[in-house]
Amino acid sequence: MELRIGVIGTGAIGEDHIRRITNVVAGAKVVAVSDINVENAKRIAEEYNSVFYETGEQVIHSKEVDAVVIASWDPTHAHFVLECIKASKYVLCEKPLATSAEDCKKITEAEIACGKHLIQVGFMRRFDKGYKQIKSVIESGKIGEPLMLHCIHRNRIPGPKHTTVMSIKNSVIHEIDVIRWLLGEDYKSAQVIIPKSTRLAEEGLKDPQIILLETQSGVRIDVESFVNCQYGYDVQCEVVGEKGTVRLPDPANVRMRLKGVNSYEIYPDWSDRFIEAYDIEFMQWVNSVKQETLFGPSAWDGYVACVTADACTRAREEGSIVPIMMPKRPAFYDNEERGKRL
Numbered sequence: 194m195e196l197r198i199g200v201i202g203t204g205a206i207g208e209d210h211i212r213r214i215t216n217v218v219a220g221a222k223v224v225a226v227s228d229i230n231v232e233n234a235k236r237i238a239e240e241y242n243s244v245f246y247e248t249g250e251q252v253i254h255s256k257e258v259d260a261v262v263i264a265s266w267d268p269t270h271a272h273f274v275l276e277c278i279k280a281s282k283y284v285l286c287e288k289p290l291a292t293s294a295e296d297c298k299k300i301t302e303a304e305i306a307c308g309k310h311l312i313q314v315g316f317m318r319r320f321d322k323g324y325k326q327i328k329s330v331i332e333s334g335k336i337g338e339p340l341m342l343h344c345i346h347r348n349r350i351p352g353p354k355h356t357t358v359m360s361i362k363n364s365v366i367h368e369i370d371v372i373r374w375l376l377g378e379d380y381k382s383a384q385v386i387i388p389k390s391t392r393l394a395e396e397g398l399k400d401p402q403i404i405l406l407e408t409q410s411g412v413r414i415d416v417e418s419f420v421n422c423q424y425g426y427d428v429q430c431e432v433v434g435e436k437g438t439v440r441l442p443d444p445a446n447v448r449m450r451l452k453g454v455n456s457y458e459i460y461p462d463w464s465d466r467f468i469e470a471y472d473i474e475f476m477q478w479v480n481s482v483k484q485e486t487l488f489g490p491s492a493w494d495g496y497v498a499c500v501t502a503d504a505c506t507r508a509r510e511e512g513s514i515v516p517i518m519m520p521k522r523p524a525f526y527d528n529e530e531r532g533k534r535l
């Protein structure tokens with residue numbers, strides 16, 4: 194049986210996921226779409242032979258829809274996820290799960306109350322080959338205990354209406370999640386340093402930012418966030434251990450020797466840089482929904498990421514080092530296997 198998926202938000206990544214579900218993932222099809230940009234959503238509905246619905250709520254509650262993908266703007270996620278829980282439907286919600294830890298908490302409480310694991314968060318870097326290799330090197334013990342991580346997250350240009358807060362809650366939230374997954378521990382404190390801002394940022398936007406995190410065992414992490422770097426999409430991660438280091442490979446683009454220069458192209462954005470990760474994320478999600486056992490990042494992971502992002506925001510506003518008070522994980526989220534089997 195094909196899994197019938199409804200997609201809310203048919204913008205950049207929504208359309209990409211619809212293409213992916215239709216052309217790449219086996220055993221699923223997009224049957225319903227909705228977007229407040231009605232014209233674009235209707236065009237996509239026609240192109241992919243699915244039905245346009247006026248609202249996201251109609252998609253979620255439709256009898257024709259088995260599972261939902263949320264790819265609308267960040268502030269809409271919490272409401273749509275809660276609606277999916279009401280309808281008892283599996284949902285893959287793009288990151289962030291919500292724009293505040295408070296809203297994430299409500300989501301985890303609603304999921305616990307319904308008694309069924311329904312939510313997966315779109316932290317697709319956990320499915321990326323490079324990050325997976327780093328995780329297995331760390332777990333092999335070859336480089337000893339990790340001591341420090343140096344990370345870079347650069348976007349060529351930011352999306353419309355990008356804010357200083359979004360650099361963390363919408364962008365660095367990827368590092369917040371994937372580093373916690375790599376190290377298998379939560380954070381203890383956060384600090385944000387604001388260097389000289391680029392003249393190419395919109396007025397009022399602090400860009401770049403340096404985010405400093407400390408884990409509970411004392412591992413130190415620095416993340417450079419630079420959303421106006423101009424030259425391409427550049428994600429880097431190096432783990433420094435007691436005996437050696439391990440780092441993400443640059444994306445495997447062909448090398449060109451031309452006019453005295455040996456070079457390779459840098460991708461312009463996330464859609465090509467992480468294309469395989471998104472593909473694997475969706476293939477595994479569809480299979481796990483069919484087996485009624487999710488393995489990908491949970492609502493708890495989404496919650497913890499938002500707690501950390503909120504602490505970073507406070508740290509920037511106050512110019513101080515902010516302790517991160519991690520909530521106690523309810524037994525409902527104790528499944529150690531989840532996240533390990535990716």
Ligand SMILES: NC(=O)c1ccc[n+]([C@@H]2O[C@H](COP(=O)([O-])OP(=O)(O)OC[C@H]3O[C@@H](n4cnc5c(N)ncnc54)[C@H](O)[C@@H]3O)[C@@H](O)[C@H]2O)c1
Nearest residue numbers: 202203204205206207228229230264265266267269287288
């Ligand atoms: N995992 C990743 O790497 C990744 C990459 C890109 C985007 N995202 C996430 O996906 C989401 C969408 O990002 P995007 O880049 O596609 O943005 P986008 O602006 O291109 O698309 C978002 C779409 O949502 C629609 N929308 C907004 N409110 C809506 C509502 N109430 N109901 C229905 N549709 C609504 C907008 O009209 C727009 O078409 C964001 O939450 C973003 O954080 C994740």
Ligand SMILES: O[C@H]1[C@H](O)[C@@H](O)[C@H](O)[C@@H](O)[C@H]1O
Nearest residue numbers: 346348352363364365367463
């Ligand atoms: O900074 C961007 C990230 O690099 C992407 O992976 C997406 O998550 C996008 O929504 C963010 O704005």
